[in-house]
Amino acid sequence: MQSAHRRNSRQLTRFFIPLAIQAASQALSYPLIAMVASRGPGGPLNLAGLAQATGIMIFLGMFCVSYVTTGMIYAVSREGYRKFRNVVLITGLVVIAVQAALCVPRLSQLLFANLMGLPPTIASPAKIALLASIPVQFLFFLRTPYLVIMYIGRATAKASLATLARIAVTAALSPLFCMMDLVGPIWALACLTLPVALECVTARVFADPFLKKLNPSTATPPGASEIFFFNLPLSIGGYLLSASAVILGAFIARAPEPERVLPICYLALGLANPVAFAATRIQTMVLAFPPASLKDRLTFRFALSAGAILGLLPLIFIMPGLIELY
Secondary structure: OHHHHHHHHHHHHHHHHHHHHHHHHHHHHHHHHHHHHHOOOOOHHHHHHHHHHHHHHHHHOHHHHHHHHHHHHHOOOHHHHHHHHHHHHHHHHHHHHHHHHHOOHHHHHHHHHHHOOOOHHHHHHHHHHHHHOHHHHHHHHHHHHHHHHHHHOOOHHHHHHHHHHHHHHHHHHHHHHHHOOOOOHHHHHHHHHHHHHHHHHHHHHHHHHHHHOOOOOOOOOOOHHHHHHHHHHHHHHHHHHHHHHHHHHHHHHOOOOHHHHHHHHHHHHHHHHHHHHHHHOHHHHHHHOOOOOOOOOHHHHHHHHHHHHHHHHHHHHHOOOHHHHO
16 A cells, blocks of 8 residues: 555656646746846836736736636547647637727726826836747647647656757747847747747647547537536636736835836746645645545645645745856
């Protein structure tokens, strides 16, 4: 019995670590493109504007994150996967339509200047970045079904390869864009979008064997409304989480020296967000390895341990040398 416990713990670890790396590395994209944005004419103010715009983008796209959990329940058959994919893509189209509407001058003025209280030096690059992030927003929705089908097949290592390749390409493009003087918020979003498009293609190729193995549904496949409304409560928690960063920015924008404090705040979030994203994958792990009984505490103990480790990781960067390097 004890050896089985150890074996199950290893299974959880092997499944979770690639997921955590993948989720954390997604958040690392934004510090990488920050160098492109901050070298534009507005300097660090571009970084603050980009951070506000990507915060809005992430807030609008929280449906995409929660669809991972929903897909692991509904996309287990051929018909279920097709229905799930269609719901995700339709949701993505609605989200980018809302995002495009927020880029209309009057609405963007209401959002960034009136509601969030950003000074013009930050609101201007934020408006530009929100518009330029529409393609990458839809690419995230397009990618989700492919990742889900690999998670169902417990191929988290293969799924993470596509994301790690995207990070590697982003890391290569960021200094290249700076060397070519392609800087500012628009080029920063281009530096993010191109690798995500490559990730989508790679994820599609990796997911193909798992898609071919899907069995026909033995029961009536779920309806689109059932999938959407199941996902809706899952999204609410994510929306509250992502809204906190936007609300924090609105408070700082109304405090003294917002042009100085906002970039500092987002530099700190650049360390906290990767581990926070990694921690969200504990939910995926629980679905893949549900407890065998009410007395089975293995998954619960693993979640506590993983959360504690992830929570301590950002503190590494307060050590002398590392914080200056960052």
